[in-house]
Amino acid sequence: MVNIAVMGYGTVGSGVVEVINTNGATINQRVGDEIHIKYVLDLRDFPGDPIQEKIIHDFDTIVNDPEIQIVVEVMGGIEPAYTFVKKCLLAGKSVATSNKALVAKHGAELLSIAREREINFLFEASVGGGIPIIRPMYRCLMGERIEEITGILNGTTNFILTKMIEEGMDFGDALALATELGYAEADPTADVEGYDACRKIAILSSLAYGKFLNYEDVYTEGITKITPEDMVYAEELGMTIKLLGTSRKLGEDTFTALVAPFLVGQKSPLYSVNDVFNAVFVHGNMLGDAMFYGSGAGKLPTASAVVADVVDAAKHLHRTVVTRWESKTLELVPNADAKRRFFVRINGEESVLKSRVDEVFGQVEFVKADDVEGEFAVITGEMTEAEYAQKAEEMPEVVKMIRMAD
Numbered sequence: 001m002v003n004i005a006v007m008g009y010g011t012v013g014s015g016v017v018e019v020i021n022t023n024g025a026t027i028n029q030r031v032g033d034e035i036h037i038k039y040v041l042d043l044r045d046f047p048g049d050p051i052q053e054k055i056i057h058d059f060d061t062i063v064n065d066p067e068i069q070i071v072v073e074v075m076g077g078i079e080p081a082y083t084f085v086k087k088c089l090l091a092g093k094s095v096a097t098s099n100k101a102l103v104a105k106h107g108a109e110l111l112s113i114a115r116e117r118e119i120n121f122l123f124e125a126s127v128g129g130g131i132p133i134i135r136p137m138y139r140c141l142m143g144e145r146i147e148e149i150t151g152i153l154n155g156t157t158n159f160i161l162t163k164m165i166e167e168g169m170d171f172g173d174a175l176a177l178a179t180e181l182g183y184a185e186a187d188p189t190a191d192v193e194g195y196d197a198c199r200k201i202a203i204l205s206s207l208a209y210g211k212f213l214n215y216e217d218v219y220t221e222g223i224t225k226i227t228p229e230d231m232v233y234a235e236e237l238g239m240t241i242k243l244l245g246t247s248r249k250l251g252e253d254t255f256t257a258l259v260a261p262f263l264v265g266q267k268s269p270l271y272s273v274n275d276v277f278n279a280v281f282v283h284g285n286m287l288g289d290a291m292f293y294g295s296g297a298g299k300l301p302t303a304s305a306v307v308a309d310v311v312d313a314a315k316h317l318h319r320t321v322v323t324r325w326e327s328k329t330l331e332l333v334p335n336a337d338a339k340r341r342f343f344v345r346i347n348g349e350e351s352v353l354k355s356r357v358d359e360v361f362g363q364v365e366f367v368k369a370d371d372v373e374g375e376f377a378v379i380t381g382e383m384t385e386a387e388y389a390q391k392a393e394e395m396p397e398v399v400k401m402i403r404m405a406d
Helices: 011-022 024-031 050-054 081-090 100-116 134-138 155-167 171-180 195-209 228-236 299-315 350-361 385-393
Strands: 002-007 035-041 068-073 094-097 146-152 210-212 239-249 255-265 277-284 288-295 325-329 342-347 365-367 375-379 398-404
Touching: 002 011, 011 024, 011 035, 011 299, 024 035, 024 299, 035 050, 035 299, 068 081, 068 299, 081 094, 081 100, 094 100, 094 299, 100 195, 100 325, 134 195, 146 195, 155 171, 155 228, 155 239, 155 277, 195 210, 195 239, 195 255, 228 239, 228 342, 342 350, 350 365, 350 375, 385 398
Parallel strands: 002 035, 002 068, 068 094, 210 325, 255 398
Antiparallel strands: 146 239, 146 277, 239 255, 277 288, 342 375, 342 398, 365 375
């Protein structure tokens, strides 16, 4: 019997219990032993719920019990999750977590502790909910030199943008609908400002490139400034707008990373990823292109990913699953030096401003949307972010810029 403890009995924690109870026979067969939930840690009691007999309120009960071999952390946030997880690892207990904030900030340290004690710190559910992406990164793609990762990493923002382009909603109405349907938190800031996607691309990049990418170093923009007019232009171009988290290997030790809205064309596999679905595109030097797609959030998909880590940990109780993630920091090229094309909206008439646009931005592609009055747009040639910013300053008529996903 493999005894486990679950820390947190909220949405994901109750999902973990449900998955183990429902699929117990299959899980036990795959482990070759019985997975037994001995404790569930929570501040609350749950009278009438069968789980009540396992509820405890003191973390020390878990860390001091030698029978507990695996701990599931689904409390969320940095503290007390970090303190609890670190103590569990130091006590020789493997940990499975869905906590992206914890993994993004302390992943390298916690993995190092796990390696030293020949146990495991696993976090499949921290990115992409139920999409299997973490494990393929450190197992299936071990023979690859990963050159790019780009993904739709947040289901809330993808739902909002889908409603904006398909139904013509403005941002506020789409956010209200997402909240009503339970896709957005009461405070949606982390989602709509891009912070959630930023932590996820930092985790994926750290695994892909083998060094710690500090999410605080990643330039991040959210979707709060995207308007129905932007979507009209996107449709005119036969494109859509997606919030992407992306990182790329530029040279042997040079990398770029960014989270921002992008115009995405129909040839991209990410173009048709809609509603609350997530997708991660990976490019390897030998593999070429691959994409991982599925439900990026929700109680049972996320819980399923956590339980997969429990199974993995149970099959490797005294052997660390190899992960490529050093504590050495991955140095990013400043975002100002990153090169790309830009979609730029400009107030005024094209016939009046064309010569000035040509003078400032060089050769561009002009775009006119019949449903947007008093302005036009251009798509620039490739230039750095710094060069674009300088040129935009020279034209006060510039209304908006959205990056092109080339």
